[in-house]
Amino acid sequence: MKFGLAAAIQRRPGEIDYRLERQRILAAYRSGAQTTLQVCDAQDELVRNAAHCGAPVSEPCPVCDGSPLVHVTYVFGARLPSSGRCMTSVAEMQRLARRRAPYTAYVVEVCTACRWNHLVRSFLLNPLA
Ligand SMILES: [Zn+2]
Numbered sequence: 001m002k003f004g005l006a007a008a009i010q011r012r013p014g015e016i017d018y019r020l021e022r023q024r025i026l027a028a029y030r031s032g033a034q035t036t037l038q039v040c041d042a043q044d045e046l047v048r049n050a051a052h053c054g055a056p057v058s059e060p061c062p063v064c065d066g067s068p069l070v071h072v073t074y075v076f077g078a079r080l081p082s083s084g085r086c087m088t089s090v091a092e093m094q095r096l097a098r099r100r101a102p103y104t105a106y107v108v109e110v111c112t113a114c115r116w117n118h119l120v121r122s123f124l125l126n127p128l129a
Helices: 002-008 019-031 044-053 090-097
Strands: 055-060 068-077 103-110 117-124
Touching: 019 117, 044 068, 044 103, 068 090, 090 103
Parallel strands: none
Antiparallel strands: 055 068, 068 103, 103 117
């Protein structure tokens, strides 16, 4: 199911990709302009969600090289908590996508070993709503 969630969030309408910003931050980190403390600052709740709801991805952590990364997806919109809802399954995202209100999903990559985290992309869950 977790792999299914990762696959389900590929190439969505209204998608914004944040890879260039990721590269900029990692370049600053590797040059010494940013410290590990600055780039590995995932809050406890994000690390917990990554451990329990994260979808494994094939790419390793870019900071501590070798630790596995996961994607955590948060959805924001009507009747959801102001801090968003962490998605636990494809079915949960599909239920929200069927509602007649706009929802936006944000996918964050997280390393639970070093706390590296970065927004990977965002997309409209139900672009026709
Ligand atoms: Zn790491």
